Amino acid sequence: xxxxxxxxxxxxxxxxxxxxxxxxxxxxxxxxxxxxxxxxxxxxxxxxxxxxxxxxxxxxxxxxxxxxxxxxxxxxxxxxxxxxxxxxxxxxxxxxxxxxxxxxxxxxxxxxxxxxxxxxxxxxxxxxxxxxxxxxxxxxxxxxxxxxxxxxxxxxxxxxxxxxxxxxxxxxxxxxxxxxxxxxxxxxxxxxxxxxxxxxxxxxxxxxxxxxxxxxxxxxxxxxxxxxxxxxxxxxxxxxxxxxxxxxxxxxxxxxxxxxxxxxxxxxxxxxxxxxxxxxxxxxxxxxxxxxxxxxxxxxxxxxxxxxxxxxxxxxxxxxxxxxxxxxxxxxxxxxxxxxxxxxxxxxxxxxxxxxxxxxxxxxxxxxxxxxxxxxxxxxxxxxxxxxxxxxxxxxxxxx
RNA sequence: CGGGGAGUGGCGCAGUCUGGUAGCGCACGCGGUUUGGGACCGCGGGGUCGCAGGUUCGAAUCCUGUCUCCCCGACCA
Numbered sequence: 001x002x003x004x005x006x007x008x009x010x011x012x013x014x015x016x017x018x019x020x021x022x023x024x025x026x027x028x029x030x031x032x033x034x035x036x037x038x039x040x041x042x043x044x045x046x047x048x049x050x051x052x053x054x055x056x057x058x059x060x061x062x063x064x065x066x067x068x069x070x071x072x073x074x075x076x077x078x079x080x081x082x083x084x085x086x087x088x089x090x091x092x093x094x095x096x097x098x099x100x101x102x103x104x105x106x107x108x109x110x111x112x113x114x115x116x117x118x119x120x121x122x123x124x125x126x127x128x129x130x131x132x133x134x135x136x137x138x139x140x141x142x143x144x145x146x147x148x149x150x151x152x153x154x155x156x157x158x159x160x161x162x163x164x165x166x167x168x169x170x171x172x173x174x175x176x177x178x179x180x181x182x183x184x185x186x187x188x189x190x191x192x193x194x195x196x197x198x199x200x201x202x203x204x205x206x207x208x209x210x211x212x213x214x215x216x217x218x219x220x221x222x223x224x225x226x227x228x229x230x231x232x233x234x235x236x237x238x239x240x241x242x243x244x245x246x247x248x249x250x251x252x253x254x255x256x257x258x259x260x261x262x263x264x265x266x267x268x269x270x271x272x273x274x275x276x277x278x279x280x281x282x283x284x285x286x287x288x289x290x291x292x293x294x295x296x297x298x299x300x301x302x303x304x305x306x307x308x309x310x311x312x313x314x315x316x317x318x319x320x321x322x323x324x325x326x327x328x329x330x331x332x333x334x335x336x337x338x339x340x341x342x343x344x345x346x347x348x349x350x351x352x353x354x355x356x357x358x359x360x361x362x363x364x365x366x367x368x369x370x371x372x373x374x375x376x377x378x379x380x381x382x383x384x385x386x387x388x389x390x391x392x393x394x395x396x397x398x399x400x
Numbered sequence: 401c402g403g404g405g406a407g408u409g410g411c412g413c414a415g416u417c418u419g420g421u422a423g424c425g426c427a428c429g430c431g432g433u434u435u436g437g438g439a440c441c442g443c444g445g446g447g448u449c450g451c452a453g454g455u456u457c458g459a460a461u462c463c464u465g466u467c468u469c470c471c472c473g474a475c476c477a
Contacts, residue, residue, distance in 0.1 A: 012426055012438070013412040017469050037469065110477065144475060145401070152476085202477075208453060220476080264477090330436060364437040371437090382436070392436095 001046075001323070002344075003357045003369075006030075008043050010124050020218055021147025022302040025314050029372050031322075038146025038154035042091035042298075045373070048322035050157060053297050054136055056188045056319060057159050058180045062379065064174075066132035066161055072116060073138065075106040079117045082274045093141040107140035112266075112292055115162050116274045123288070124165050125279050130174060134161035136297060146373040148218050151258060161293040166278065168267070171289035175265055178293050182212055182261050189300065190317030194307070195260065196232035197206050199241045202264060206245065208237060212261035212295075218306045219258030226252055258303045259296075266290040312373030315396055323353040328366040330382035340381040343391065 008030035018024050018034070026032045031046035042050055058068065080086035086106070088094060096111050108114070115133065123129065139158045144345070146154050165171040169196040179197060186195040195214040202209040213223050215234060222235040226247065233241040233252070268287035271277070277285045301320070318324060320322040325347060329340040337358075344356045355375055357366045363382075371376045380392040 010438090011411060016412065017406080019470065034469095060411090085477075093476075098405045112477090135402055145473095147471085257475095323413090328436095332435095362436090362437090362439065364439080366438090367436080380436080384436080 001355055003119065004359050006044060008045065010372055011379055014263065017024050018148060018149060020147070020149040020151070020302075020306075021309065022151060022283075022305040024250070025305055025309055025372075026150065027351065029072060029121070029314060029374070032150060037153070038143060039148050040153065040298075045322045046301075049316070049320050050297060052187065052320045052322070053300055054157075054159070057136075057185055057295055060185045060188075061134050061161060064132070064177050064181045066134045066163070068135060070135050071108070071111050071118075071131055071137060073093040073108050073140070074106050075114055076117075077104045077106065077110075079113045079274075080106060082117075082275075083113055083270060085113065090391065093143060095140045095142050096332060097332075108137065109139055109141045111135070111137065111160055112162065112270060112290075116276050116290070116369060120274075121163065123164065123276065123278055124125055126281055128171055129164060129166045129278060129288070131165040132161060132174065134159060134293075140202075148220070149301050149302055151218060151306075152220065153298065156299065157297040159297055163291045163293070164271070164276075165289040166280070166286070168289055171265065171267075171291055172310050175263065175291050178263055178291070179210065182263070182293075182295070185295065186214070188319055189304065190308070191260070191300075194221065196225060196230070196257075198232040198234050198236040198257075199237060199245075200262070201237045202262075208241065209264045210265075211259050213257035214303050215259045216258040216303050216305075216306050217256055219256050219303075221257045221259050223255060223257050224249070224252035225255050253275075258299065258306075260300050260303055261293075261295040263294075264292040266292060309374070310397070312368070313372030316374040316375045316376065317371060321353075321374065321399070322356040323375055324377060325352055325354045326370040326373065326378045327354050327356045328363070328370060328378060328380050329356070329358050330363050330366070332360065333383055333386075336381060336383050336386050339386055342387050345381070 010030055011028050014024045014028050018027060024059060026046065030043055031049065033041040033043055035041055071389065077086055085091050093109055096104060096106065098104050119131070123131065136157060136159050138155055139154055143152065143154050146152055163171065163174050165174060186192050191214050196213050198211045198213040199208040201318040211234060213221060224233045224235065224238055231245065231247065257305060258339050268289055271288040271290050276288050278288055280286045304317065304320060305314055308317065327344055329337065344354055347354050355373070357369070374396060376396050378394045378396070
């Protein structure tokens with residue numbers, strides 16, 4: 001992409017009404033625009049990052065046999081009433097609205113109930129199981145207080161996956177498979193070193209659910225960690241977990257984290273409540289086992305910015321960066337422009353993503369923007385490089 | 401929802417205490433000089449001070465109400 005054609009620009013001033021690092025840097029660099037508290041526009045560069053994260057997640061979910069779909073943002077009241085989760089007492093973050101004929105609707109904050117309802121039409125026999133489905137959805141949650149920039153919004157992009165099984169064993173096996181897939185996701189996103197599979201509350205069928213927690217000062221969670229044994233426990237279940245796992249609490253280190261993913265074993269509770277069943281090999285109706293697995297895509301983006309930045313700006317891991325190379329054209333000498341144009345084309349043809357800074361601004365501004373934007377590699381094309389016949393390249397974090 | 405802070409050109413701020421009809425930096429436009437780490441000089445455009453009401457000859461400034469934003473807490477299937 002040519003920067004001369006990009007409508008956003010970087011700013012020297014950071015917004016005063018944001019104190020979180022991720023929001024400041026993302027707004028300053030032109031990745032996001034704040035529409036209101038907890039709701040951000042993903043501008044062209046920001047969208048590229050979101051899509052890059054989604055690509056990694058998509059590949060790993062596909063690899064464990066899940067099917068992608070997109071469900072609706074509008075949701076039916078009657079479906080959620082079946083599990084008692086329509087009421088504001090049960091779920092206090094609902095955005096609700098109504099049709100012109102006064103029919104009440106909800107804006108999706110999760111899709112467990114709707115997907116179970118939908119599957120009644122597609123699952124009838126054990127031959128139809130197991131099934132795993134996922135989507136990237138904009139979730140709407142009426143949080144009391146939005147905060148931490150894009151890390152906790154009222155509207156955010158989430159990957160949610162749901163799996164359905166004929167037996168508890170089959171669900172357990174898939175649950176474990178998903179844990180491994182999630183590990184690969186965070187590994188590819190550059191977060192592996194600081195991300196822990198964490199025991200947490202909320203399992204309906206098992207004692208604990210699992211969360212993926214990334215060490216991050218801007219996070220909202222606290223976990224207890226044993227780096228050596230690779231054990232992590234959310235503060236909310238620390239007493240139970242210590243007992244259950246037979247470990248000494250004193251050996252655990254207390255750290256602040258951000259929840260970047262979670263997985264739930266629902267057992268047959270939800271499918272039973274909603275009447276989703278299958279015929280086993282004897283033709284008898286049987287309960288279906290369900291798992292639910294989430295990754296906050298935009299939150300992950302925020303966490304990455306929080307963790308990977310320096311005094312000059314963002315330092316994106318290569319897989320998520322909006323481009324791999326920042327091509328800085330210095331000066332406007334025709335032969336130099338020709339060099340840069342040619343290199344841009346050559347790299348693009350070779351499948352290397354490039355932000356081509358063909359703007360008429362001064363070198364210092366281009367270097368500063370390259371750093372602020374956090375592009376992994378910078379290539380300079382100038383009259384000097386035209387003379388020498390060699391381009392200058394530099395890694396984002398390399399010193400001059 | 402409780403506590404604290406803040407709303408003044410697109411962004412960052414000063415001015416508010418001690419009312420007299422708005423200023424600076426960035427950004428933007430024009431001209432010129434520049435051109436390897438966010439250049440410099442000159443000229444210029446853009447706000448009526450979150451919104452509503454009140455006090456006053458006169459309100460960004462005082463009073464009342466209200467909306468919004470940020471931080472801490474509570475909350476977070």
